[in-house]
Amino acid sequence: MEPHHGDMEPHSPGPSIWPIGFAVGIACVLAGLVVSRPAVIIGAVIAVVFGALWARDAMRAGRQAEEAPAAAAPPPVATAADLDYEAETDGEVTRYPRNKFLELSTLGLGGVITAVVALPVVGFAVLPAFRDQVSFEVDLGPTDNFPEGDWIEVQYLYDPAEGDVSRRTAFVRFNGMFQELPSYTLISNRCVHLGCPVQASGPREDNQRKQIEVNDVQVTQTPILPANFSCPCHGGAYDTEGNRTAGPPVRALDRYKFDIVDGHLILVERYSVAKVEGEGARARIYSYGIQGPGEHVDGFEAWFYPIQPQDLGS
Amino acid sequence: MTVTPETRPPVPPPSRKKKRLTDKLIGLVMIPIDWIDERSAIPRGVHYFLFRKVPSDTNWFHTLGSATLTAFLVQAGTGVILAFYYRPTPDEAYDSIRYITHDVTLGWLVRGMHKWGASVFIILLFLHMARVFLFGAYKYPRELNWVIGVLLLVLGMLQGFTGYLLPWDQTAYWATVVGINLNGTGPIAGPFLAQFLRGGNEIGPNTLTIFYSMHMLLLPGAIAFLILVHLYLVVRLGVSSPPWSHEAAGEDRQEPEPRGPGLVRPRARGRFAR
Numbered sequence: 001m002e003p004h005h006g007d008m009e010p011h012s013p014g015p016s017i018w019p020i021g022f023a024v025g026i027a028c029v030l031a032g033l034v035v036s037r038p039a040v041i042i043g044a045v046i047a048v049v050f051g052a053l054w055a056r057d058a059m060r061a062g063r064q065a066e067e068a069p070a071a072a073a074p075p076p077v078a079t080a081a082d083l084d085y086e087a088e089t090d091g092e093v094t095r096y097p098r099n100k101f102l103e104l105s106t107l108g109l110g111g112v113i114t115a116v117v118a119l120p121v122v123g124f125a126v127l128p129a130f131r132d133q134v135s136f137e138v139d140l141g142p143t144d145n146f147p148e149g150d151w152i153e154v155q156y157l158y159d160p161a162e163g164d165v166s167r168r169t170a171f172v173r174f175n176g177m178f179q180e181l182p183s184y185t186l187i188s189n190r191c192v193h194l195g196c197p198v199q200a201s202g203p204r205e206d207n208q209r210k211q212i213e214v215n216d217v218q219v220t221q222t223p224i225l226p227a228n229f230s231c232p233c234h235g236g237a238y239d240t241e242g243n244r245t246a247g248p249p250v251r252a253l254d255r256y257k258f259d260i261v262d263g264h265l266i267l268v269e270r271y272s273v274a275k276v277e278g279e280g281a282r283a284r285i286y287s288y289g290i291q292g293p294g295e296h297v298d299g300f301e302a303w304f305y306p307i308q309p310q311d312l313g314s
Numbered sequence: 315m316t317v318t319p320e321t322r323p324p325v326p327p328p329s330r331k332k333k334r335l336t337d338k339l340i341g342l343v344m345i346p347i348d349w350i351d352e353r354s355a356i357p358r359g360v361h362y363f364l365f366r367k368v369p370s371d372t373n374w375f376h377t378l379g380s381a382t383l384t385a386f387l388v389q390a391g392t393g394v395i396l397a398f399y400y401r402p403t404p405d406e407a408y409d410s411i412r413y414i415t416h417d418v419t420l421g422w423l424v425r426g427m428h429k430w431g432a433s434v435f436i437i438l439l440f441l442h443m444a445r446v447f448l449f450g451a452y453k454y455p456r457e458l459n460w461v462i463g464v465l466l467l468v469l470g471m472l473q474g475f476t477g478y479l480l481p482w483d484q485t486a487y488w489a490t491v492v493g494i495n496l497n498g499t500g501p502i503a504g505p506f507l508a509q510f511l512r513g514g515n516e517i518g519p520n521t522l523t524i525f526y527s528m529h530m531l532l533l534p535g536a537i538a539f540l541i542l543v544h545l546y547l548v549v550r551l552g553v554s555s556p557p558w559s560h561e562a563a564g565e566d567r568q569e570p571e572p573r574g575p576g577l578v579r580p581r582a583r584g585r586f587a588r
Contacts, residue, residue: 126510129510129514129520130506130510133515164405165517166516233492291505293498293499294499295499295505304502304504305504305505307505308505310515
């Protein structure tokens with residue numbers, strides 16, 4: 001009879017210390033990722049060694065289980081059906097049984113039909129998020145509104161068609177002319193820890209707020225006097241160039257490229273920054289392609305993020 | 315005085331009229347049930363499921379699974395009704411939630427049940443898991459059911475994650491920004507997962523509808539399916555005794571008396587065939 005309550009049945013592999021050691025190793029790796037690098041390596045070695053021993057145990061037990069019944073079972077006796085089948089196949093033409101053909105063709109056709117229906121659906125579910133991602137250029141208004149050396153917090157819609165959900169904020173400072181070209185610092189307000197809105201720590205001059213219409217789209221400009229930037233969510237802090245000074249962020253704040261067209265400041269694409277040396281127009285910016293919040297752009301941790309969705313093009 | 319059959323006061327004979335009436339009523343109720351049973355065996359299956367044998371020393375901790383199932387059914391029921399009034403677009407979502415809470419009759423109650431019931435569901439999931447873990451009920455031959463339970467836990471947490479965005483207020487929005495970016499920090503696949511969840515480079519209208527669809531259709535469907543498999547395994551493998559049980563484990567199951575030929579015995583009419 002089929003065993004229903006198999007608690008008394010032996011099951012393989014038998015109890016051993018290997019899985020416990022494996023678990024300790026994994027725990028060591030996880031703890032090490034937070035606490036110290038050497039612990040990661042030690043944990044990995046423990047996990048690999050114990051995992052290998054465990055796997056060897058399991059394989060040996062499985063092999064024994066296979067061998068035991070094979071030895072015990074009587075030698076197979078050809079049944080009448082087998083003989084019939086042999087008689088059929090012994091002929092000059094090797095016959096392919098019809099039921100086998102029908103079975104395979106049913107499975108095959110079913111698989112093809114399923115694939116024909118399912119693949120476009122899966123594609124429809126996944127691909128739109130990766131294709132035709134447009135990056136918008138936003139007109140932030142006349143350059144006259146950005147006096148030299150002053151910080152302005154600018155709120156704009158990156159895609160007016162989407163409405164309020166596309167509202168974003170950037171901190172803008174005109175650094176004056178540098179080698180006869182205007183220099184601006186445009187810092188994104190999205191924390192590079194996990195994307196919360198970074199706030200300017202310092203007075204906001206709300207009474208000098210300007211709401212201007214640029215191409216029928218509202219842009220709000222508020223003068224601010226930041227001593228630094230800080231994030232309300234998990235306490236990330238940055239200096240006025242966007243360098244991380246405290247908290248969990250892994251790099252400096254993202255920045256925007258800019259353009260000046262017909263006397264208007266245009267915000268172009270965003271890029272990631274590892275760190276900034278110096279200040280204002282003479283700052284040296286270690287810039288990288290756009291990365292998500294919490295992702296390293298330099299150091300060995302950057303190896304965790306070899307491909308970005310944006311790299312695939314549209 | 316000893317009580318002998320002679321001295322015992324006579325038991326009044328049951329009222330024949332009353333008995334006949336209850337018999338008749340039961341017979342009336344059983345007619346449609348028997349009709350369905352003979353053709354589908356579904357009432358028989360329900361009877362088997364409800365009256366199956368469990369160890370005699372099960373206790374209240376064994377009811378946590380059913381409690382979790384009940385919490386899920388409450389979530390499903392209230393959720394379907396909330397969907398009558400909820401509109402998953404950035405411009406309307408928050409206003410429709412306000413409408414449900416303040417204007418729709420008893421809307422505050424149903425939304426409250428769904429909101430607080432979500433926490434109850436997760437808490438019960440963990441308590442049920444703790445019971446199974448501490449009783450050792452995950453051991454052979456029930457490992458597969460533990461694995462399915464873990465999948466159910468993950469799906470339940472995903473329900474919490476996707477449902478949290480739907481009120482579309484500041485808390486919902488920024489919590490989801492953080493949650494998606496948290497997924498984005500996963501090695502190699504993380505940025506792609508985040509991109510998929512956002513439905514693009516930025517959080518926008520697509521994000522809300524994707525989360526709504528997952529919360530409404532994909533995840534509850536998957537949870538319902540896995541719950542069925544989970545219950546099937548519970549019935550097939552039986553309920554485990556507590557660790558302090560004196561009942562011997564590994565006893566063979568008491569097989570019911572063998573059936574005659576055919577699926578339905580002639581005597582099945584008028585009674586549940588067991």
